[in-house]
Amino acid sequence: MSRGDGEEPAGQPATAEFVLPDGRVVTYCLYGPADGGRVVFEYGTPGTRFLAPDRIRPVNELGIRLLVADRPGYGGSTRLPVRTVAARAGDIAAVAGHLGWEQFAVWGGSGGAPPALACAARLGSRVTRWASVVGPAPFDAEGLDWYAGMSPGNVEEFTRGRAGESAYRPLVEQLARDAVAAVTDGQLPVADDYELAEADRAALTAQLTAPGHQFRTWAAYIGGIDGYLVWRTGCPMPARAHRLAPKSRPRRRAVRPARRPSPRRARPPAPLPLAHTLTAA
Numbered sequence: 001m002s003r004g005d006g007e008e009p010a011g012q013p014a015t016a017e018f019v020l021p022d023g024r025v026v027t028y029c030l031y032g033p034a035d036g037g038r039v040v041f042e043y044g045t046p047g048t049r050f051l052a053p054d055r056i057r058p059v060n061e062l063g064i065r066l067l068v069a070d071r072p073g074y075g076g077s078t079r080l081p082v083r084t085v086a087a088r089a090g091d092i093a094a095v096a097g098h099l100g101w102e103q104f105a106v107w108g109g110s111g112g113a114p115p116a117l118a119c120a121a122r123l124g125s126r127v128t129r130w131a132s133v134v135g136p137a138p139f140d141a142e143g144l145d146w147y148a149g150m151s152p153g154n155v156e157e158f159t160r161g162r163a164g165e166s167a168y169r170p171l172v173e174q175l176a177r178d179a180v181a182a183v184t185d186g187q188l189p190v191a192d193d194y195e196l197a198e199a200d201r202a203a204l205t206a207q208l209t210a211p212g213h214q215f216r217t218w219a220a221y222i223g224g225i226d227g228y229l230v231w232r233t234g235c236p237m238p239a240r241a242h243r244l245a246p247k248s249r250p251r252r253r254a255v256r257p258a259r260r261p262s263p264r265r266a267r268p269p270a271p272l273p274l275a276h277t278l279t280a281a
Helices: 053-061 087-099 110-122 152-163 165-184 198-207 213-221 225-234 272-279
Strands: 016-019 025-031 037-042 064-069 104-109 127-133
Touching (some): 016 087, 025 087, 037 087, 037 110, 053 064, 064 087, 104 110, 152 165, 165 213, 165 225
Parallel strands (some): 037 104, 104 127
């Protein structure tokens, strides 16, 4: 399948690669002024290191130096089939060290929230502030019916995901093909059985005409199949992992995880001002 628009859209920073000590490759992009406040952003599921123009503008305007690194299996980052949420912290620490970042803030949305929490919990004083935005609830939280209120599409995905890759891969590959085909035809990438709210539909509709949108859709869905598989087959972090993040650490900002996950939802309409808040004194 072609990449929609073909080449990377104009205005995107060059993709860089870093080889981890275990030989895996991490691909990443840096946005904003080189001397800006340092923030790591963990995108949702599925996602891509390539940001839309309306995300790049406030990065520059607010003076944010934003690192967006593909998680294992996304983009050019080497897949890590047996992966824990906590493992992400080591990858980010290595890339940040390569860049000379001694300290930085980190935030993640939806499927990117658990990796952001992992960085906050594991990297100590290197993380100055952190935020979890519309993150999934712990799957094994006491008294929680994790599937309650979820759309049929999400229930099917997570059910297959917990059954293993062989059960889930055919579905996620079909969903990826359908998403790219829909966007190519000017339609939303999310099927009706995900029952998106009108606000989400409006946000996704607004993105359809953004420069490079077809390319980014391809990068997130087709280019991220292996990363998406590992996330869904591993399912969200257990309650124990949520408790790893210290509650009394200074200069942190945490947003409580939602009662149930919100996969395949539109990203928050104005996420970068939060990044600015994280870097503010």
